[in-house]
Amino acid sequence: MTGQASDSTTGQASDSTTGHATDSTTGAVTVRVPAKVNVQLAVGAARPDGFHDLANVFLAVSLYDEVTATPAAGTKVTCEGPDADQVPLDRTNLAARAAGILAERAGLTPDVHLHIAKNIPVAGGMAGGSADGAAALVACDALWGLDTPMAELLDICAELGSDVPFSLVGGAALGTGRGEILTPVPAGAFHWVFAVADGGLSTPAVFREFDRLAAGHEIPAPQASPALLAALASGDPDALAPTLVNDLQPAALSLRPQLASVLAAGTAAGALAALVSGSGPTTAFLARDRAAAAGVAAVLDASGLCRATRVASSPAPGATLL
Numbered sequence: 001m002t003g004q005a006s007d008s009t010t011g012q013a014s015d016s017t018t019g020h021a022t023d024s025t026t027g028a029v030t031v032r033v034p035a036k037v038n039v040q041l042a043v044g045a046a047r048p049d050g051f052h053d054l055a056n057v058f059l060a061v062s063l064y065d066e067v068t069a070t071p072a073a074g075t076k077v078t079c080e081g082p083d084a085d086q087v088p089l090d091r092t093n094l095a096a097r098a099a100g101i102l103a104e105r106a107g108l109t110p111d112v113h114l115h116i117a118k119n120i121p122v123a124g125g126m127a128g129g130s131a132d133g134a135a136a137l138v139a140c141d142a143l144w145g146l147d148t149p150m151a152e153l154l155d156i157c158a159e160l161g162s163d164v165p166f167s168l169v170g171g172a173a174l175g176t177g178r179g180e181i182l183t184p185v186p187a188g189a190f191h192w193v194f195a196v197a198d199g200g201l202s203t204p205a206v207f208r209e210f211d212r213l214a215a216g217h218e219i220p221a222p223q224a225s226p227a228l229l230a231a232l233a234s235g236d237p238d239a240l241a242p243t244l245v246n247d248l249q250p251a252a253l254s255l256r257p258q259l260a261s262v263l264a265a266g267t268a269a270g271a272l273a274a275l276v277s278g279s280g281p282t283t284a285f286l287a288r289d290r291a292a293a294a295g296v297a298a299v300l301d302a303s304g305l306c307r308a309t310r311v312a313s314s315p316a317p318g319a320t321l322l
């Protein structure tokens with residue numbers, strides 16, 4: 001890579017033009033990437049292509065995976081973390097797919113070892129796989145010195161999946177289309193608790209259940225809620241709480257009825273609002289402040305109704321080189 005200046009104290013080399021950082025001894029690049037919660041998930045009727053039009057207000061939260069890219073012969077994926085055994089390590093892993101698409105566009109072979117330090121629940125409705133796809137893209141772009149324009153990175157993200165563009169940009173955004181057309185929206189700071197369930201829910205299965213429950217009903221075109229967007233911008237949790245809405249929640253509860261007890265327990269513990277995160281089964285609880293969030297998490301931990309809890313804040317930055 002050209003334009004590098006070595007930092008002998010940290011062993012890091014930074015590219016003066018891009019700000020990209022690599023470890024000069026191993027050539028490793030690490031990218032941190034956030035999970036998301038949908039504060040509004042409005043779902044339209046199934047389209048002829050099987051996708052659903054969405055009005056999807058994404059919020060990135062401070063619950064992160066880290067993806068480290070290192071030069072290797074061929075593509076290799078490894079994963080560590082509590083859910084690591086549920087993560088595919090073959091070419092279906094979104095991190096490997098991201099590296100493959102980027103390499104193909106650049107006329108390279110995807111010779112990279114991608115190591116995922118996984119903290120985002122797997123198949124939990126928090127876009128963990130999408131996050132790793134976005135992180136791998138940014139990591140490989142830096143590792144290979146490509147400096148790909150943001151618009152092209154976003155294009156590759158949309159090819160990888162509906163939630164991947166948001167994982168790249170983070171913050172808060174309205175997603176339209178099937179969720180991949182993003183408009184940033186202003187957001188104040190909020191505090192959250194996430195209750196991680198045992199086992200995941202398949203997003204396509206939750207959408208199928210949505211279609212089954214919707215059969216015979218008129219489904220309005222999805223629209224962003226002005227009240228929710230105003231509350232999000234205000235940073236006032238009491239204003240945001242009554243506006244939170246997830247049209248996939250009835251479908252997730254239908255497939256996993258025990259989630260209703262988790263939602264009720266969090267509300268009884270003082271959460272201002274409780275909802276299923278995306279397609280679930282992770283549940284999200286809005287708290288008044290950091291201390292209130294810790295209190296809700298302690299009650300949920302003691303309840304035995306969930307596998308684990310995580311306290312987080314929003315908004316969080318998108319995929320970031322460390």
Ligand code: ATP
Nearest residue numbers: 093094122123124125126127128129130132163203
């Ligand atoms: P979303 O909220 O975007 O619908 P999710 O959080 O419910 O997604 P993911 O954690 O992204 O779900 O995992 C969904 C499936 O994707 C997993 O069951 C797994 O088979 C596959 N997958 C591919 N790559 C990854 C990855 N890097 N991490 C986790 N799962 C992955």
